Amino acid sequence: MKTDLLSITDDEIMDGLSKPDIAIVANLDTDVVPLRYYKHHLWRLDPAVLTKRVTEITSEQYGKLPSPPLNRDYWTLADQQIAEIAMQAAETLVQAKAIQYYLTLQTFAKALAIDMQNIPLYFNFIPKEEMIDGDSMSSFLKVLLELHTPEGRIAYRKITGLKNPWILTKSCPQCGQGDKRILCSKLMGDGKTITVHCKPQEFFFRNEQGNGVTRTGCDHRFSFQVPTSPEALHEFFQQENFSLHFATRELTTILKDSCYTPVGLMATDLGVVTATDGHLHKDAQQVKGYGDHLEMLTSALGLQHFVIGEKIAGSIAARLKRQRVLLPAPVLLFGYRQRTALCDPEVTTAVNKGAVLPVFDTSALKAVERGWSISEMFQRAVRLHAFSLEELYSLKGKSLASLEQSLQQHPPTGNSASCK
Numbered sequence: 001m002k003t004d005l006l007s008i009t010d011d012e013i014m015d016g017l018s019k020p021d022i023a024i025v026a027n028l029d030t031d032v033v034p035l036r037y038y039k040h041h042l043w044r045l046d047p048a049v050l051t052k053r054v055t056e057i058t059s060e061q062y063g064k065l066p067s068p069p070l071n072r073d074y075w076t077l078a079d080q081q082i083a084e085i086a087m088q089a090a091e092t093l094v095q096a097k098a099i100q101y102y103l104t105l106q107t108f109a110k111a112l113a114i115d116m117q118n119i120p121l122y123f124n125f126i127p128k129e130e131m132i133d134g135d136s137m138s139s140f141l142k143v144l145l146e147l148h149t150p151e152g153r154i155a156y157r158k159i160t161g162l163k164n165p166w167i168l169t170k171s172c173p174q175c176g177q178g179d180k181r182i183l184c185s186k187l188m189g190d191g192k193t194i195t196v197h198c199k200p201q202e203f204f205f206r207n208e209q210g211n212g213v214t215r216t217g218c219d220h221r222f223s224f225q226v227p228t229s230p231e232a233l234h235e236f237f238q239q240e241n242f243s244l245h246f247a248t249r250e251l252t253t254i255l256k257d258s259c260y261t262p263v264g265l266m267a268t269d270l271g272v273v274t275a276t277d278g279h280l281h282k283d284a285q286q287v288k289g290y291g292d293h294l295e296m297l298t299s300a301l302g303l304q305h306f307v308i309g310e311k312i313a314g315s316i317a318a319r320l321k322r323q324r325v326l327l328p329a330p331v332l333l334f335g336y337r338q339r340t341a342l343c344d345p346e347v348t349t350a351v352n353k354g355a356v357l358p359v360f361d362t363s364a365l366k367a368v369e370r371g372w373s374i375s376e377m378f379q380r381a382v383r384l385h386a387f388s389l390e391e392l393y394s395l396k397g398k399s400l401a402s403l404e405q406s407l408q409q410h411p412p413t414g415n416s417a418s419c420k
């Protein structure tokens with residue numbers, strides 16, 4: 001594949017970019033809280049919704065505060081103007097973000113003389129919108145039910161490496177907290193009961209540069225039962241402010257009856273570097289909170305692999321395979337095998353233990369404003385590597401082969417106590 005890709009000429013690349021044959025699906029995660037990366041100021045949000053999930057935020061709750069002095073390290077006036085247009089046109093924050101994405105991309109397309117109307121661009125809002133729009137016959141619901149068994153829980157723990165696994169949780173009913181780090185959720189040994197503690201400890205929400213705020217939960221504890229039929233689960237998704245564990249959510253990408261099944265997942269920076277001997281290592285200098293993509297994606301691809309192999313949720317997986325609903329292989333994961341060259345030399349990391357490094361989470365329009373050419377940005381962005389599952393697990397210090405073996409054996413029983 002690499003040889004084929006390298007033989008493509010510049011003209012062919014431009015042709016493909018101008019009129020793509022394959023649709024682009026932009027995955028918009030609606031399960032994060034606005035404070036998560038401390039870059040939310042464009043949306044002028046009601047302070048009461050800062051730790052609610054994006055999916056819950058409607059037009060009555062954004063565009064409310066006076067325009068804040070913009071963090072010019074992160075955003076440009078063009079970003080602010082785009083956000084204002086997006087907010088006026090949208091009814092929910094999710095829609096506003098999709099419009100922002102489209103208008104920003106249009107700036108780049110224009111510079112390359114590309115008409116955005118020729119690009120088949122779709123948005124996938126996950127997980128809540130995808131779950132509600134899918135009906136109660138969706139195979140994802142059946143997989144989700146089979147993960148919620150004592151055996152499923154134990155296999156999930158092995159695959160993800162989570163001591164206290166959780167798959168499904170919901171917001172704190174007392175304070176509305178929706179952030180998954182503050183909510184300590186546990187699936188109990190019966191595979192059905194979920195306990196949640198809205199933790200009162202301080203949690204940091206910060207951008208890569210190191211600016212941010214702390215938030216705490218309200219110390220409320222609650223529990224609930226996972227519904228036992230697809231119909232009841234579908235109703236639960238319609239009514240509750242729920243959240244899904246990342247690895248579980250990504251199972252939708254290997255099910256043909258979900259709204260999309262991509263060939264590959266573009267993940268850009270995984271917090272990995274390549275040593276001179278060609279081996280991959282974790283990037284020790286990566287800022288904490290930005291390197292967790294590797295953990296999440298390893299769990300997600302591992303879970304896909306073991307569902308397809310019928311080592312977890314095995315009976316439903318076998319049935320879906322017979323019905324040709326389940327893809328025969330996990331999605332390909334593409335990411336950088338060294339720190340991205342698409343970084344911002346003007347802003348450096350402040351909370352890093354190691355060397356001071358340029359950040360890469362500032363606005364792309366800022367780079368344009370500073371005179372970077374679009375083709376230079378494009379070239380800096382395309383340094384992708386297709387990660388194998390063996391590689392991903394070995395970066396965690398684990399072996400895929402021994403995990404395979406452990407999932408063959410009769411699962412042990414037991415429960416655990418504390419929450420990380």
Ligand SMILES: [Zn+2]
Pocket residue numbers: 172173174175176177198217218219220
């Ligand atoms: Zn709470």
